[in-house]
Amino acid sequence: MKKTTILYTLLISTLFCCSYSSEDDLTEDIIIEDFVNYEDNIKSIIDNNCINCHSNPPINGAPMSLITYNDVKNAVENRGLISRVSSTDAAFGMPFGGPRLPQNLIDLVILWEQEGLIEN
């Protein structure tokens, strides 16, 4: 009898906690005034997601730091930053260990590159 009590408790708790969100539901539209620039748009993404390991000096096996504008610019131009953050392969993608960044942030970085990696 005890077994069934536990089962039904689990069942009930499961039913009441289910919700249905996906990435689109949890992100907000980003409004860019003219061009994407590092200071206003990109730095916060890097600071929130990358500099835990890509600090100066880098830790946890990260090969370079992403603290300054020049660090990030160099990583985009020479180290495939965009291919790493947009990869869906868990072992190749960054941030390491996942989850992948929301698509709107990845798109913003791609747009930043297309517009010429403007600093501010």
Added chain:
Amino acid sequence: MKYTLIFLTLFSCLFLSAQEDDLLSEIDTDSLGYNYATAAFKGLKIVNIESTKLVAEKEMTLIVSHRFGSIENGFDSFFGLDDAVTRLNFVYGVTDAINIGVSRSSFQKIYETSFKYRLVRQKENGFPFTIVGFNSILVNTALEKENLPKLEFKDRLGYTVQLLISKKVSTKLSLELAPTFFHDNFVAYDEQHNSQYAIGFGGRQKLGKRWSINVDYGWHLNRADNSPFKNPLSIGFDLETGGHVFQMHFSNAQAMNTNGFLGQATGDWSDGNIYFGFNLSRVF
């Protein structure tokens, strides 16, 4: 509402078989004694999918699992050594038939608690299968409010409900079927429904006294079109050494929790994008 109904049906089945188990075991103590099929699986997992083995009463098992990065990058990351993810999982046997476990995985920083309970045991001249239930609740602590401004705590949660049905076909061969329902409150791929269904298949063939080859596969039943995720196929070897079971394998899933490897396996066997990994279990 549909899912509520499915759930209720599923759990009613569990309830019924639990009763059957009680009755059957009462009959047997009086007449025949126990002729249970023993050790269909040696590890608590076949490779990724839970096996029907449970931890014995008042024993504690620590399972350390690693999945390295993809081997396709070769020496650049030393066949994935540089990109390993780890899971530490403690499982405690409340009784021989009820286990509770807690784990932490570095794949998406997931905390998990699990509950595994045996409902029926395979018996000689008796019930032909061992049936075990597995439930778990997962908390994904890697989601960041900075990236997902409308994130709430409930979006971090995920659930697993799984039935594990195994049969020890002969002394050397054991097979398992694992119908699974799992729900992630947050899915990264927009088209993917949060409630997901899968059927797991697994098997173990003994090759010698101490070692066996294990295979498991997860067949996802409602994956979204164009989803970047694949069905997980894993092949490995079990090696028993005294108090340890050492499982080495190749898999196209890097995640180690049920929701992770069924729902978010990213590797692909056809282009060599697979991960080497091992599970090491130690009984205390």
